[in-house]
Amino acid sequence: MAVKNLNEPSLIPDPVIPDPGPDEILGPGHDYTSVTDRIAGVVYLPWKQTPKKWFVGAFIAFCFVNILALAVCYLFLKGVGIWGINIPVAWGFAIINFVWWIGIGHAGTLISAILFLLKQDWRTSVNRFSEAMTLFAVACAGMFPILHLGRPWLGYWLIPYPNSMWLWPQPRSPLEWDVFAVSTYGLTSLIFWYIGLIPDLATMRDTAPKLWQQKIYATFALGWRGSAIHWHRYQKAYLLLAGLATPLVLSVHTIVSFDFAVSQLPGWHTTIFPPYFVAGAVYSGFAMVLTLMIPLRAWYNMRDLVTMRHIEAACKLMLGVGLIVAYGYGLEAFFAWYSGDKYESYMYWNRVTGPYGWTYALLILCNILIPQALWSHKVRTNIVLVWMISIVINIGMWLERFVIVVTSLHRDFLPSSWGMYTPTKWDWATYAGTIGFFMLLIFLFVRALPSISIFEVREAVHHGKKHGEHELESATV
Amino acid sequence: MSQHVELNELPAIHGAMAEFETPEDLIAACERAYASGYRKMDAYAPMPVEGLAEAIGYKKNKVALAVLIGGSTGAIGGFTFLEWMAGIAYPHNVGGRPLNSWPSWIPITFECMILFSAITSLICVLAMNGLPQPYHPVFNVPEFARASIDRFFLCIESSDPKFRTEETLQFLRELGGSEVSVVPA
Numbered sequence: 001m002a003v004k005n006l007n008e009p010s011l012i013p014d015p016v017i018p019d020p021g022p023d024e025i026l027g028p029g030h031d032y033t034s035v036t037d038r039i040a041g042v043v044y045l046p047w048k049q050t051p052k053k054w055f056v057g058a059f060i061a062f063c064f065v066n067i068l069a070l071a072v073c074y075l076f077l078k079g080v081g082i083w084g085i086n087i088p089v090a091w092g093f094a095i096i097n098f099v100w101w102i103g104i105g106h107a108g109t110l111i112s113a114i115l116f117l118l119k120q121d122w123r124t125s126v127n128r129f130s131e132a133m134t135l136f137a138v139a140c141a142g143m144f145p146i147l148h149l150g151r152p153w154l155g156y157w158l159i160p161y162p163n164s165m166w167l168w169p170q171p172r173s174p175l176e177w178d179v180f181a182v183s184t185y186g187l188t189s190l191i192f193w194y195i196g197l198i199p200d201l202a203t204m205r206d207t208a209p210k211l212w213q214q215k216i217y218a219t220f221a222l223g224w225r226g227s228a229i230h231w232h233r234y235q236k237a238y239l240l241l242a243g244l245a246t247p248l249v250l251s252v253h254t255i256v257s258f259d260f261a262v263s264q265l266p267g268w269h270t271t272i273f274p275p276y277f278v279a280g281a282v283y284s285g286f287a288m289v290l291t292l293m294i295p296l297r298a299w300y301n302m303r304d305l306v307t308m309r310h311i312e313a314a315c316k317l318m319l320g321v322g323l324i325v326a327y328g329y330g331l332e333a334f335f336a337w338y339s340g341d342k343y344e345s346y347m348y349w350n351r352v353t354g355p356y357g358w359t360y361a362l363l364i365l366c367n368i369l370i371p372q373a374l375w376s377h378k379v380r381t382n383i384v385l386v387w388m389i390s391i392v393i394n395i396g397m398w399l400e401r402f403v404i405v406v407t408s409l410h411r412d413f414l415p416s417s418w419g420m421y422t423p424t425k426w427d428w429a430t431y432a433g434t435i436g437f438f439m440l441l442i443f444l445f446v447r448a449l450p451s452i453s454i455f456e457v458r459e460a461v462h463h464g465k466k467h468g469e470h471e472l473e474s475a476t477v
Numbered sequence: 478m479s480q481h482v483e484l485n486e487l488p489a490i491h492g493a494m495a496e497f498e499t500p501e502d503l504i505a506a507c508e509r510a511y512a513s514g515y516r517k518m519d520a521y522a523p524m525p526v527e528g529l530a531e532a533i534g535y536k537k538n539k540v541a542l543a544v545l546i547g548g549s550t551g552a553i554g555g556f557t558f559l560e561w562m563a564g565i566a567y568p569h570n571v572g573g574r575p576l577n578s579w580p581s582w583i584p585i586t587f588e589c590m591i592l593f594s595a596i597t598s599l600i601c602v603l604a605m606n607g608l609p610q611p612y613h614p615v616f617n618v619p620e621f622a623r624a625s626i627d628r629f630f631l632c633i634e635s636s637d638p639k640f641r642t643e644e645t646l647q648f649l650r651e652l653g654g655s656e657v658s659v660v661p662a
Contacts, residue, residue: 032523032627160562168567171559172574177584184588188595197601203523203625222609223618226624228507228520229538230606232530236540237602241595244548248591255584458524458627462500 019303025122026460027304035305035457039450042300050447051299058443064436071148080150082426087408094148098399099256099283099436101141102182103277103397105218106249107132107285109189112196113245116238121463122313123293127198127304129296130289131193132451136441137288138186140434146431153456166369176259181255184262188248188458192241198224199455228391253278261405266347267408270335276328283321283367284397286314290390292381292442296451308381315380318393319371326368326399339372343413351407355420359399360407366396491614491662492518492634493645494621495654500526506652510633513648517637521615521630523623532534543601544594551593556586590594617661632660 020027026035031364075082108130115123146155159180160169169176208214224230232360257277260268290311297306351360354386370392373379380386411418447453497503500522507520520529537652559582563569564652568576603609615621615632624630631654642659649657 036523036626078550089499160558166566168562170569170571171563171577171585172571172581174584177588180585180588184592184595188591191595191599195602199524199625206622206625222603223611223613224625225613226521226523227606227620228522228526228529228533229535230608231522231525232535233538233540233602233605235525236538237544237598240541240598244591244594244598248588251587251591253586258584381600455524462524462526466658 006028008345017068019308024126026151026309026457026464027307030304030461030464031458032458032461035461036408036454038302038305039454039457040204042206042302042446043448043450044207044209044213047160053295053299054443054447058440061436061439061443064433065440066398067429068437070434071426071433073148074426075430076152080148082424082429083430084421084423086419086421088412088419089406091148091405091409092180092421093423093427093431094144095259096398096405097434098141098144098148099277099399099401099405101137101144101434102185102256103253103281103284104288104394105134105141105185105189105285105387106253106278106281107194107289107407108132108137109185109245109249110282110285111289112192113242113249117246121311121460122310123241124460124471125452126289126293126314127195127456128193128312128453129293129446129451131189131196132287132445132449133288133442134189135186135193136438136445137285138182138189139441142182143185143434144430145182153239166349174255174262177255178259180298181252185248185252188241188245192245195238195241196453197449198222199226199234200450201224203454204450205233244428250278254279265412266341267332267351267404269307270332272328272331272335276331277327279321279324279328280397280400283318283325284394286318286321287390287393287397290314290318290386291394294387298383300446302444302452305457311383311386312380315374315386317389319374321395322367322374329364329368347408350411351403354411356403356407356410359403359438363396366392366399370396484624489662490635491617491639491660492632492640492641492658493642493649494615494618494630494632494656494658495649495652496620496623496656497629498630500524500529500629502527502615502653503631506631506654508648509652510631510648514639515633515637515645517634517640519615519632519634521621521624521632523625523627526629536604540598540601540605543605544598547597547601548590548594552586552590554593555589556582559585570622614660614662618658620656620658635662 013276018027037120044109083092083094085094108127111123111130116127140144144153149155158169158176169179171177198221200219202224204217205221208217240433254277257261257273260440261270261273294311324415334346337346339345352356373385373389379389407419410421495506503520503522504526505527511519511532512569513608514610516534520526520533522529529577553598556579558578560577563582564576574581615624615630620628621630631649631652632638635642639645646657646659
């Protein structure tokens with residue numbers, strides 16, 4: 001079926017293609033064929049031409065997956081006692097990482113669903129990749145509550161099913177809401193991602209250089225042939241899914257925040273949590289998109305497909321939601337003072353000046369102070385600085401969850417029940433292991449599937465052409 | 478349908494296909510084909526093209542209705558299930574709350590609604606489109622491999638009452654289509 005020989009050495013263009021600048025979502029001179037070749041070409045690249053950095057990166061990620069396997073095996077043998085958790089801090093790294101990962105996932109849904117509804121054309125080149133990131137982040141997130149259960153092999157008890165003891169889960173608990181929220185989120189993200197992939201899988205089926213590749217892509221393309229009527233239904237379904245995913249993404253992190261806010265604990269029991277959690281999630285998610293996308297577009301020389309326009313737009317969004325997060329921090333302080341509640345005000349005082357005060361100071365530095373540099377156009381268009389700021393925000397958002405979980409738990413009401421929390425090497429191993437797992441999935445994804453939605457870029461080419469023609473017409477008139 | 482096939486005396490033909498360079502050419506061709514009285518036809522494009530389905534006479538789809546039904550089923554089913562689970566199957570006094578503490582069911586009800594809607598939209602977009610479909614005659618045309626890359630196709634099907642192989646092929650040529658060919662069934 002392959003009509004053209006795509007298996008040529010020119011798949012990664014040489015010399016380096018320049019970035020078309022902050023006004024363009026697509027480099028000059030692209031047509032339907034060239035965008036197909038370029039995006040699909042990344043996948044068909046023979047192993048010998050795959051960038052060395054891919055192998056190095058994938059190998060390091062694989063090593064960390066092994067660390068994860070080791071940590072999980074040891075956990076299964078010994079139990080959660082190998083972690084630093086105890087009373088009063090029983091949640092520790094597992095819940096910090098759970099919230100961190102699920103938050104990272106949210107940017108993917110935001111880019112693919114909310115920006116789709118708002119008709120932001122720049123989302124086109126980054127939505128597929130961000131959706132994949134969502135899926136992998138949710139996979140990492142989902143591990144932690146299960147591992148934290150104590151008897152992870154009984155994790156299925158969380159799901160309501162008719163059992164011999166006629167025992168049912170407790171639907172009045174936010175933890176049970178979370179089971180539904182996270183599993184719905186994972187499944188819906190998978191459906192959204194797969195529906196978006198079907199037309200591109202058909203392209204891959206028709207262009208793959210090897211028969212076995214064609215067969216695999218053909219299987220998953222389900223016989224898609226691009227019929228106008230099919231596209232009509234397809235677009236309707238995609239629009240509806242975007243409309244469903246938008247409230248979903250808000251509900252998921254709201255419910256995650258209920259895990260905290262429904263409890264009576266000072267520092268958790270506050271009404272600001274749902275919006276503040278959602279903003280934080282989007283914040284960290286955009287940071288992760290940039291952290292991954294910037295090296296990727298350089299390695300695969302896709303600067304004309306993921307342009308400065310995308311990077312700048314993501315920076316602006318990050319700056320915006322970052323300010324909402326800052327507002328959340330401010331309101332926490334305000335509530336502590338205005339409530340007049342001594343436990344609440346002590347909690348805040350302890351958060352800032354207590355034994356974990358340095359984490360709070362670092363959090364303010366990473367999440368509020370440093371990202372303010374993004375107000376400057378020069379910083380937003382400096383790719384190295386943007387990348388570094390995105391990593392700083394990732395760290396900052398992790399610290400935020402550390403502050404919320406640990407400093408609130410370690411000193412609550414009675415000083416006699418206070419305690420300290422120190423993560424062990426197994427905590428760190430599990431955390432680093434999931435980062436490796438996430439990265440390995442990303443590396444495999446860019447090798448096996450088109451990491452940019454080809455058919456949507458074709459639409460962008462089409463709109464660009466129409467736009468160009470209009471300009472020509474008005475110029476001649 | 479079988480009658481038309483007999484009339485044409487060419488049961489092994491799925492239809493006649495023409496290739497176009499741009500979506501605008503394809504829409505224009507579809508509109509002219511529709512105006513000439515052809516009804517059983519399909520247009521193929523490597524991306525969604527605004528107005529293409531309408532140009533071949535397709536107006537409305539039932540995806541939204543199906544998703545509405547799916548979502549309502551999820552919401553009602555989820556709520557009823559929780560009511561039964563926490564009120565009847567396993568009545569359990571939690572801090573003196575009533576057994577019917579329905580505000581607590583809302584988050585899960587909402588998630589069930591979204592989940593059922595999402596699954597319905599996937600199933601119905603596939604089922605209504607007749608996918609998965611391992612075989613379809615249009616793939617018999619070698620040029621059609623580019624329908625998923627950079628070319629636009631119009632296929633007038635032999636089941637159309639107005640379909641006459643030679644005339645239809647000629648008609649497609651007049652529409653400006655290149656690579657006009659017969660599609661074997």
